[in-house]
Amino acid sequence: CSFRHTKKIGGFWALYLHYCYFFGLLHKKRMRAPLSPGLQEACRRTRQFCEQLRLVHRAQLHTVGDVERFLDALARQIGQLRAERNQCYNRLRRCRDVQRRTELRQECDGYTAALQPLYRQRKTARWVLGTRADMQAALRAERALRQSLVHPPKQRKREREQERER
Numbered sequence: 249c250s251f252r253h254t255k256k257i258g259g260f261w262a263l264y265l266h267y268c269y270f271f272g273l274l275h276k277k278r279m280r281a282p283l284s285p286g287l288q289e290a291c292r293r294t295r296q297f298c299e300q301l302r303l304v305h306r307a308q309l310h311t312v313g314d315v316e317r318f319l320d321a322l323a324r325q326i327g328q329l330r331a332e333r334n335q336c337y338n339r340l341r342r343c344r345d346v347q348r349r350t351e352l353r354q355e356c357d358g359y360t361a362a363l364q365p366l367y368r369q370r371k372t373a374r375w376v377l378g379t380r381a382d383m384q385a386a387l388r389a390e391r392a393l394r395q396s397l398v399h400p401p402k403q404r405k406r407e408r409e410q411e412r413e414r
Contacts, residue, residue: 296375303372315376322370326363333359 271291283291309315333356340352 299372300376300379303369304376307369307373309373309376312377312380315373319370319373322366322373326366326370329359329363329366333363 303309307314307318309318336352336356336359340349340356343349343352
């Protein structure tokens with residue numbers, strides 16, 4: 249196989265492919281070196297942030313009150329599904345028929361499968377509430393830094409004016 253006649257990939261597409269390979273989204277046949285712990289933590293935080301962003305967009309959470317109402321609704325759904333699953337487990341415990349037991353096990357597994365995404369959404373919604381203050385502080389710090397770069401502090405000007413007065 250000759251690569252002389254293949255089209256070269258460049259620009260943004262090449263950068264995108266490089267990152268996908270680097271983060272393991274596109275797999276090569278050979279094994280890649282493991283990521284450093286710092287990079288693993290950065291990837292985990294990025295995934296967590298993307299999950300929060302998807303939840304905020306999907307559930308249309310605009311305020312803290314919206315998130316709290318969402319958590320309350322999730323708690324009610326989780327409570328209802330848990331109660332139904334517990335009833336299913338109780339019926340399973342009392343059942344002696346083998347065929348009916350397998351049906352009840354599948355029903356219980358269905359409840360458990362329905363609960364898993366709700367638990368994940370609850371966890372993500374709690375992250376949204378927990379990271380809100382940190383994100384606002386980081387935004388304030390970034391704005392202050394950008395403001396100081398665009399408009400240097402007037403402290404130097406004040407110092408010069410005070411020196412002239414002396």
